Amino acid sequence: MxxxxxxxxxxxxxxxxxxxxxxxxxxxxxxxxxxxxxxxxxxxxxxxxIRPSSSEITLSGATDTYFDDVKDLRHVTLTFCMPEDELSSHTTGAYVLRTAKQLAERYPGFITLRFVNIITKRDADGNAVDLTRYQTDETGEEVSITKTTVIFESTRHFRVLTDTYSTAGFADFFTLNSSGKLVAYNGEEVLAAMIRFVLADEHKTAYFTNYHGETADLALRTVLATAGYYIKDIDLRENEIPDDAGLVLISAPQSDFEQGAAGSGVRSEIDRLSDYVENGGNLYVALHSYLKRDLPVFGAFLEKYGLRVATTDLTGGQTVQNIVKDADRAITTDGFTFSARLSGEAGDDFLSRVGRYSENGVLVAHTGRILPADNVTPLLVTSSAAVTEAGGAGADGAGSYTVAAVAAVDGAGGTGHIFLSPSIYLSASDALTSTKYANRDFLFSLFESYFGAGKMPYGTTLVNLSADLxxxxxxxxxxxxxxxxxxxxxxxxxxxxxxxxxxxxx
Incomplete structure (x- = not known):
């Protein structure tokens, strides 16, 4: 038939x-x-x-400073769960292997590489290796061990990196965009950070809030891991913020947070956030510039601590953010994407850490304007020629706007900090992988200066990938x-x- x-x-x-x-x-x-x-x-x-050339996969030399206080005192083993010959031909793993070998050669006695066959559970010398002991991390979370897993271990701690974001393998050593594609290789940075991580005395966790339509570029998670955080999600409707929280991130919420009625005795999301920051906790907040609805409860929470975003009430009752245009520092012709200047009020320590690209500023796009109170330190500002628009019409022409700031919150349990960016672009993958602007170093300095993160790997090699097909x-x-x-x-x-x-x- x-x-x-x-x-x-x-x-x-x-x-x-x-x-x-x-x-x-x-x-x-x-x-x-x-x-x-x-x-x-x-x-x-x-x-x-992905085709970075071999000449691009080189050490920057920045690790000499980054390791100067530990390399002569400690020892770290990097375990690859794949035979070396197979790893050397792996599309993504080959670059991680190359950088790891360069580090081991540069710091003999401090860094050792080990290759384990995940099927036979034996290393290159035929010794049996128990991989099951790494399947639960130090926070109690289960971790899968695959062929593309890398295990960092010292006599104090271990950290397992297993790619859960892509089908590539080794995605933890790359910067990913919002679609999960690999856009840059930052293996030196991640390898160095994980080596320091397992040598640290203690570790904190960064918690992303959820159930409000939050979104965050995967690149931000890479930076957080590099800063030495474990990364988890948290539902503040049901859970208190744990004691191990070093940072809580609220990224582009689309709906408002809960506020309990006065005298109700019910613990709400806002109650939990307030108690956290007033007891020395740290918040990272990024707002969506063109949110179609107002967030009165969360807006009031921020304003309580000195952070108010300029808004305009449009005809019909809609409240929208005032969006900043800066023609003098514009990247795009419409002026909505521009390089913000580092504020002198940020302090010498903060500015010196940003270092490399500080003169070029930090890329921001479609950002709102912050009206800071006295307890707030401006970190990024526009030129004096900047203007704002709301609903497509001019709103203000004063210029020199604050577009990123941090508020100090003094409470019974210590001083907490709330960082606010009225735009999510600050931590977008293309901004963080720029080799001209200071977004990556800006975030590193923020974590180190205000959030109590440890030493950050400034100046390591970052290779933007030419993705062909x-x-x-x-x-x-x-x-x-x-x-x-x-x-x-x-x-x-x-x-x-x-x-x-x-x-x-x-």
Whole structure:
């Protein structure tokens, strides 16, 4: 039956006299379909070949300062759960291996590499290795051990990095964008930070709030891990903020927080946040610039501690943020994306830590304006020529606006801090991977200066990736997919040329 169907279909096609125009349209349509299919695959599973050159994967020298107080006193073992020869041919793992080897060669006696076959549970010397002891981290969370896992271990602590964000493997050593694609390799930074992590006396956890429509670029999680935090989520509707919280992050909430009625005796989200900061806790807050609804409860919470975002009441009762435009420091022609200046009020220590790109400033986009109280320190400011808009109309033209600030909160349990950015772009992947602007070092300095994080790896090598077509694959699979993607369009072209030539010469 199948043969009869194919024979009938062939006969039908051969009996038709397709015009040159029809054939051309069909070939173009087929090519467009293939392109759309490949694009969909790329968006869905992140197919791209990452190709930093070997010369780019080099140590910066910044680790000499970063390790100067520990390298002669301690020892750290890095365990790769893959044989070395297999790792060296892995698309992403090869770069991590290269950097790890450079560190081990630069600091002999301080850093040792070990390669374990996850199937046989034996190292390169044939010694048995118990990997089950790493399947529960020091916070009690279960951790999966896979072929792309890297384990950092000292006599004090261990830390397991297993890629849970992409199918690439080793994504912890890369910066990812909001779609989960690898956009930059920062292996030196992460390796160095994890080595210091396992040598530290204690560790804090950074908690992301949820259930308010919060969103955060995956790149921010990479920076938090580098800053020495464990990373978890928290539901403040049900849970108190744990004692191990070194930082709570509220990133672009879309709906308001709960506030209990006075005298109700019910613990609300705002009650928990207030108690936390008034007892020495730290908050990182990023707001969505074009939020369609007002957040009166959360806005009142911020204003209570001296952080108010300028808003305008539009006709119809909608309240919107005033959005800043800075033509003098504009990156885009509309002025909504610009480089903010580091405020002199931030202090010499803060400014000196930012260092590298401080003169170029920090990239911000579509940000609101903060009206700071006396207890608030401006960290980023605009030029004097900046203006604000609300609902597409001019709102203010005073300039020199504060677009990022930190409030000091003195309470019975110590001094807490609330950092506010009225835009989520500050920690976006393309801002954090810029080799011209200071976003990454700005966040490092923020964590170190105000949130009590340890020593940060300033100045390490960061390599932006040139993504061509396939990503997130082993090298062997990548070669196959590269061949497929190269062959399909070529085959279509050859088929079309031959067919058209034969039709013309009949």
């Amino acid at each position: 199948k043969k009869d169907f194919l024979k009938k279909a062939k006969s039908t096609v051969e009996s038709r006299r397709f015009s040159m125009t029809t054939i051309t349209v069909l070939v173009i349509a087929l090519a467009m379909f293939v392109n759309a299919l490949l694009y969909a695959l790329d968006e869905k599973v992140g197919l791209s070949v 396939l990503e997130n694959l082993t090298m062997q699979t990548a070669k196959i997919y590269t061949a497929i993607i190269a062959v399909i369009p070529a085959a279509l072209c050859v088929f079309a040329v031959i067919y058209l030539y034969r039709r013309k010469n009949r």
